[in-house]
Amino acid sequence: MEQNKKKILIKLILFVFIIFIGLIFYFINIEKEVGNMKYKKVLVIGIDGMDPKITDKLMLEGKIPSFKKLAEQGSFINLNTSYPPQSPVAWTSIATGVNPGKHNIFDFIKRNPENYLPELALSKTNGILGTKYVSNIKAEPFWRTTSKEGLPTTIIRWPNAFPPEKINGNMLSGEGVPDIKGFMSGYTLYTEKKQDKKEIKSSNKIIQVKKNNNLIETELSGPKTKKAGDIIDIKTPMKIILSENSASLIINDKKHKIEVNKWSDFIKVKFKIGVFKEVDAIFKAYLVSIEPFEMFLTSIQIDPENPIVKISYPNEYSKDLAEDIGTYYTLGMPEETDAYIDGKLSEKAFLGQVNEIEKQRDKMFWKEFNEFKNKETGVYAFVYDSSDRLQHLFWDEEINEVIENYYTKKDAFIAELLGKLDNDTLLIIISDHGFTSFERSVSINTWLVENDFMKLTKELDNEGTLFQYVDWENTKAYSLGFNSIYINVKGREGKGIVEYKEEIVNEIIGKLENLVDKKTGKKVINKAYKREEIYNGDYVENAPDIIIGFNPGYRMSWQTAAGGFTKEVLNDNLKKWAADHLVDPKFVPGVLFSNIKINKKEASQMDVAPTILDALGIEIPEGIDGKSLLK
DSSP: OHHHHHHHHHHHHHHHHHHHHHHHHHHHHHHHHHHHOSOSEEEEEEETTOOHHHHHHHHHTTSOHHHHHHHHHSEEEEEEOOSSOOHHHHHHHHHHSSOHHHHOOOOSEEEOTTTOOEEESSEEOOOOTTOOOEEOOOSOOHHHHHHHTTOOEEEEEETTOOSOOOOSEEEEEOTTOOOTTSOSOOOEEEEOSOOOHHHHHTOSSEEEOOOBTTEEEEEEEEEEEEETTEEEEEEEEEEEEEOSSEEEEEETTEEEEEEBTSBOOOEEEEEEOSSSOEEEEEEOEEEEETTTTEEEEOOOEEOTTSOSSOOEESTTHHHHHHHHHOOOOOSSSOSOHHHHHTTSSOHHHHHHHHHHHHHHHHHHHHHHHHHHTTSSSEEEEEEEOHHHHHHHHHOOSSOOHHHHHHHHHHHHHHHHHHHHOOTTEEEEEEOSOOOEEEEEEEOHHHHHHHTTSSOBSSOOSSOOOTTTTBOGGGOOEEEOSSSEEEEOBBTTBTTOOBSOHHHHHHHHHHHHTTOBOTTTOOBSEEEEEEHHHHOOSTTGGGSOSEEEEEOTEEEEOHHHHTTOOOSSSEEEOOSSOOEEOOSOGGGOOEEEEESSOOOOSEEEGGGHHHHHHHHTTOOOOTTOOSOOTTO
């Protein structure tokens, strides 16, 4: 009996010892994991186009004290931008930590080598209603890695993150989300003013209407679909009943009141595809005047409460968000810049829209921040991008009221944020690029013609579009996109003729870098880069053969970007689009603020993703080009 008691006691002691040893190893492992995690949470805020020169000047003048406080207590350094400094290229490099040769985004626009036609580089689809969109990005963004590690992850309106992907949290796509037609923008102006017939014929933006007493009967043009082999616009009737200072829109048997010189609330519309199928969409109206009648409509956009294509993950998140904060713009770039440039929307109306967009973004930010701050760990990334549009349109040699107001409002936002941020959260504020002036446009295709690299079948008497009159059998090079030149390589391009590409590349670069503007006496191009000089990775073959780094003041012409021409190589920029960033990257770095000290004078965009992962104790994947700023 006594012996049995001893055996039981020994077993009990052994059991307790095993449990004790197990607990020791458990806590050692926990300590090890916590030790690897430098911060429990990471908050990333993007402010598209935030310029270090403007930021520095406003801090020195005491106009953005919260940013100055953050710079003094933490860090404020330049964030070197991508080659080229275009938003989709830059934000993708930031998200993935790799150069374009590894992530496969090189320009807003890429060419189809078989037929030379332009395609959007952001994502691909056949443009028919309901078609799935597919991302062209080939590298892993940081949110995919954090999700694999089981960390709560929230990504709101990150540019070029469409279509949304499955993550361990919520994602709402930003730049790249199309309107209901599959376009990146597309306003409509309804007017009874007499319009130029050529303008109406060449544009789907202007609709001439007639009043019958106080009634106008017209229609809304919606999504595209296939019918009898043709692609057609689906339309729905719209009646407009006019009053003294207002109008009522009758759509789908519902009445929506709008007032002169005011933006309407969001108006919902259904487009009937067939007997049993409808597509939901949203838009806003701005009633310019009753006499003569003129009404502006924004792009008709995907309804977040019933999206025809996925714009969020989970799919119902866009609806849940709308129920929490109200209906919101879903278009990737909803600011009606084209309408303002075309003179169809006043400055007051445009700035009013931007102000409303910013308020919507603030609601989105704080909703998710309040949930983020209550979590034990995780990453939250949010991008504001109206800043980019405002600086394109309201740039001046001196910082004007519009731009200063935006920076000061963001400073007030940062002040509120810093008051709510805990010590366990790493804060990183970034921009994708800065800004410089846009004074003269450069038609590279016209330059290629003048320098015998491109041949035409007839002389241009004005402007040519989409490689009009190009004699491909005698053409060595062509330009498409905002910084790109391609060689017409035999066996690669549909009608390629060049067998030894390197010789043509060297000749073009040598001549381009000596291009001088006779009007100003300035060199137009700082440097033209061979793709192999600046990119490495599995997708370098998809890159343009030459990437142009313009000097400040110069930018690719709008015509060249779409494969077109102007009569002269260099032309004054007469548009309201007064500034840009599509120059040599050395001239337009972005900014990086943080609530920690970073012992560097500048950083690379590719350092951001590894810094996020390192801060959360995640091993940085092989092949990442950037380095953690915490080391």
